[in-house]
Amino acid sequence: MRNRNPFQFFSNDIGIDLGTSNTVVCIRGTGIVLSEPSIVAFNAENKEVLAVGTEAKRMLGRTPSNIIAMKPLRDGVIADFEATEMMLRYFINKVRTRRHRFILPPRIIIAIPSGITNVEKRAVQDTALKAGARAVYLVEEPMAAAIGVGLPVSEPTGSFIIDIGGGTTEMAVISLGGIVAKRSIRVAGNEMDEAIIEYLKKKHNLLIGERTAEEIKISIGSTIPLEEEKLTVEVNGRDLIEGLPKTINVHSEEIREAIKEPLWLIVNEVHALLEQTPPELSSDLAKQGLTMSGGGSLLRGIDKLLSRETKVPVNVAQEPLLAVVKGTGKILEEVSYFKSLKKEK
Numbered sequence: 001m002r003n004r005n006p007f008q009f010f011s012n013d014i015g016i017d018l019g020t021s022n023t024v025v026c027i028r029g030t031g032i033v034l035s036e037p038s039i040v041a042f043n044a045e046n047k048e049v050l051a052v053g054t055e056a057k058r059m060l061g062r063t064p065s066n067i068i069a070m071k072p073l074r075d076g077v078i079a080d081f082e083a084t085e086m087m088l089r090y091f092i093n094k095v096r097t098r099r100h101r102f103i104l105p106p107r108i109i110i111a112i113p114s115g116i117t118n119v120e121k122r123a124v125q126d127t128a129l130k131a132g133a134r135a136v137y138l139v140e141e142p143m144a145a146a147i148g149v150g151l152p153v154s155e156p157t158g159s160f161i162i163d164i165g166g167g168t169t170e171m172a173v174i175s176l177g178g179i180v181a182k183r184s185i186r187v188a189g190n191e192m193d194e195a196i197i198e199y200l201k202k203k204h205n206l207l208i209g210e211r212t213a214e215e216i217k218i219s220i221g222s223t224i225p226l227e228e229e230k231l232t233v234e235v236n237g238r239d240l241i242e243g244l245p246k247t248i249n250v251h252s253e254e255i256r257e258a259i260k261e262p263l264w265l266i267v268n269e270v271h272a273l274l275e276q277t278p279p280e281l282s283s284d285l286a287k288q289g290l291t292m293s294g295g296g297s298l299l300r301g302i303d304k305l306l307s308r309e310t311k312v313p314v315n316v317a318q319e320p321l322l323a324v325v326k327g328t329g330k331i332l333e334e335v336s337y338f339k340s341l342k343k344e345k
Contacts, residue, residue: 012106014095015328016088017144018124020073020190021166021295023053023087024325025095028332032325033095038166040087041069047082052090061209075186076113076168077120081127088131105134109328113168114140115184139331141165141324142172142182145293147337148327149317153177158281159288162270162306163324164296166190169266173277173285181276183269189296191262192217199258201240204248208237220252222300223263224308263302267309274310289313293323 017024018038025034036053043050044066051059051069059069072083092106108128112121125136142161143153151159154177162171166189172182193213200206208216212235220231231252239246270290277285289312292303297320307314317323331337 012104013108013332014092014106015109015111015325015332016091017111017325017328018073018088019165019324020071020076020168020188022321023091024322025091026325026329026332027095028329031329032322034091035322036091038073038087039069039071040083040090041067042083042086044068049086049090052087057211060211074167075190076165077116078123078127081123084127085130088128092132105132107135107137108133109137109139109331111141111144111324111328112138113184114142114170114172114179114182115168115186139328140170140172140179140182141168142170143174143179144327144331145170145323146172146174146291146327147330148323148325149291149293151291157288158277158284160273160285160290162290162292163294164188164266164292165294169269169296171270171273173273173281175281180278180281181273183273185265185269187262187265188294189214189217192221192259192296195262196255196258199254200235200237200250203254205240206235206237206246206248207240208235212237216250216255217259217299220250221255221259222252223256223305224301225253226301263305267306270306270310286312289315291315291317293317293320295321
């Protein structure tokens, strides 16, 4: 009885991966119950929420002047407190189904980037409390991801996790239940999307939006030449010279060139973290390799590129998009993980 998690007698405890691009929510004892884009649309005049998540994403870049559709998080941290509170409140209320009707406000574990400041941590906590949380616990994203993918974080052996999200890339070497070395950079999927937008502006005089850039990256993006080359996609946008709608065909090697700079910033950070790693743990990593999670790990060939540049094996986790939120779920279930968390007051 003594080792039971203090959360286990309650059904209203939730874990949240509050991502720049997507928010994923799990409920203790049930699992993942929600996964939607981190986007909110509201009336600019009276602040009435019109849409959140998937519905709001459809509105992005298509709204009249009286409606604002936006991503309230930027580079892994809150950029708009009011919009983030609206979004969190909506998601918390949405998971209050008949089966999970909360008698008390929920206690929440939120995964945060490991590189954010104390002020930014306080902003996450305050926003969650205003959105309806009874208590807030914070866990660093690389630790949550490592737990979520099943790495032996409590063992006296080195585990290397790299999570490439929308706003940040988080990486850490973990041993004996703690982070031995870590790096966090605000370069990830969104930076790649912006690089694609800039490339098409300069190369083709074509203006596209963030949503189109993301679709291009997913459909034909790659890090190294692959067997299925050449992949192409038809892209619609606005001609910057004539100001008229324009359609072009874009090739995969062009997108590889476009995202080269943000990609190599990530590779260089991995190199830097490996150099920080104590020799005994480095020998573990040489055998076990690196584990990747997050949406960026799905970019074609990124595991092969990292393996080539680091000379160690690289594995992509199963369901990499869910690694962080699965980690928060395991923390809710197991006291050995939970007891290391600090309650934010």
